[in-house]
Structure formats: structure tokens, C-alpha cells
Amino acid sequence: QQQVKQSPQSLIVQKGGISIINCAYENTAFDYFPWYQxxxxxxxxxxxxxxxxxxxxxxxxxxxxxxxxxKQFSLHIMDSQxxxxxxxxxxxxxxxxxxxxxxxxxxxxxxxxx
Amino acid sequence: xxxxxxxxxxxxxxxxxxxxxxxKPISGHNSLFWYxxxxxxxxxxxxxxxxxxxxxxxxxxxxxxxxKMPNASFSTLKIQPSEPRDSAxxxxxxxxxxxxxxxxxxxxLTVV
Numbered sequence: 334q335q336q337v338k339q340s341p342q343s344l345i346v347q348k349g350g351i352s353i354i355n356c357a358y359e360n361t362a363f364d365y366f367p368w369y370q371x372x373x374x375x376x377x378x379x380x381x382x383x384x385x386x387x388x389x390x391x392x393x394x395x396x397x398x399x400x401x402x403x404k405q406f407s408l409h410i411m412d413s414q415x416x417x418x419x420x421x422x423x424x425x426x427x428x429x430x431x432x433x434x435x436x437x438x439x440x441x442x443x444x445x446x447x
Numbered sequence: 448x449x450x451x452x453x454x455x456x457x458x459x460x461x462x463x464x465x466x467x468x469x470x471k472p473i474s475g476h477n478s479l480f481w482y483x484x485x486x487x488x489x490x491x492x493x494x495x496x497x498x499x500x501x502x503x504x505x506x507x508x509x510x511x512x513x514x515k516m517p518n519a520s521f522s523t524l525k526i527q528p529s530e531p532r533d534s535a536x537x538x539x540x541x542x543x544x545x546x547x548x549x550x551x552x553x554x555x556l557t558v559v
Binding site: 422428437439 | 451480489490492495503538540545547548549550551552553
């Protein structure tokens with residue numbers, strides 16, 4: 334019940350296209366859903382996050398869509414650029430229960446070709 | 448702000464040796480986390496501290512692993528004795544109350 338399932342494992346997108354990464358969870362106590370971006374040789378960096386009281390959050394070209402009833406959330410990268418090539422991790426935690434450890438998905442390696 | 452600082456960046460050691468990884472969290476962050484990253488298992492939480500107190504060490508693989516946080520600005524993760532299957536990238540992360548983590552650049556451990 335602590336798992337966060339992420340798909341696809343890898344994604345190849347043309348420059349200018351839309352990249353979509355999906356995650357699903359089971360623990361209804363989760364109430365914080367961040368996405369992290371990791372470049373080779375670096376630690377993951379927070380990209381964007383959402384709470385379950387909203388269905389969508391947008392920051393620039395990055396959008397999180399959240400479906401509470403389906404217990405799913407996704408990251409959309411609009412106008413994908415070669416510089417977006419990285420590994421993306423979804424995660425979840427429960428701030429309400431003060432168990433603020435993040436449970437990570439298995440990651441998606443995104444490659445954007447010019 | 449220098450971010451979360453980890454040392455060393457790379458460590459190569461022989462099986463059976465003791466390994467100590469170090470982390471300096473961001474000043475003012477009251478939670479600290481140790482993660483391990485491998486291709487097979489992804490990012491696994493090993494242990495985390497709140498206000499220097501270990502809260503959850505259920506992810507520590509076995510007694511060979513231990514972690515300490517003697518004060519708010521320093522933590523160590525020790526493996527004794529090390530084994531080849533411990534080879535991974537170990538990340539330390541810190542966070543203030545209610546906001547996302549900041550990760551360090553990691554320590555790449557190779558046990559031969």
C-alpha cells in the first residue's frame with residue numbers, strides 16, 4: 334500500500350511534443366504529490382508538486398493533473414525541449430499524518446530529440 | 448546557500464571495509480533523509496531524522512548499516528562491513544517543515 338507505480342519506464346519524444354508520465358498510488362492517506370527531475374550525476378530536484386484539493390497545477394511548461402477518485406496523477410511537459418532530457422520521479426507522502434517520508438516511483442527516463 | 452553537502456562524491460572500497468558517508472543539511476532544515484539509488488530498486492528511503500532524532504529506520508537493510516545525527520548540521524551513514532551489493536548512489540536530503548526535499552549530489556559507492 335506504500336507503493337507508487339510509475340509508467341512508462343522510458344519515453345522518447347520529438348522536440349516540441351508533449352511528454353506524459355503517469356503515476357498511481359493506493360494509500361489514501363497520501364496528501365502531497367511532488368515530481369522530481371534528475372540529471373546524470375546529480376541529485377533529484379523538486380520540479381512541481383500538488384495537493385489533492387486541486388485537480389491541476391501548472392508551472393510554465395510543466396503541468397500536474399490529479400485524479401483523486403482514480404488515485405492517479407500525471408506530469409505533462411508541453412513543448413518538450415532537449416534540455417528536458419532527464420529522469421523524472423513521481424512521489425507521495427502524507428503530511429497530515431506527519432509521516433513526511435517521500436515514497437518514490439521507479440522513474441521515467443525521458444529523451445527529447447531535436 | 449550551499450545546499451545539501453555530501454562527502455565523499457565517490458568512494459571505492461574493498462569488501463569487508465568500513466565505509467562512512469557524510470552529510471551536511473541546509474541550515475534551518477529540521478528533517479534529514481538518507482536514500483539509496485540503484486537501477487534495480489530505484490530510490491529507497493533508508494532512514495530519516497526529525498530534529499536530530501531518528502524517526503523511521505525501517506528501510507535500513509540490515510545491522511551492517513547505521514546512521515547518526517549528532518547535531519543539526521551533520522549526519523553520517525556507516526556501513527560495516529561493506530559488501531559488493533551495497534554498491535549504489537547514496538543521497539542525503541533535507542527539508543524544512545512542510546516543503547519539498549532538497550537533495551545533495553550523492554555519494555557513489557563501489558564495493559569491490
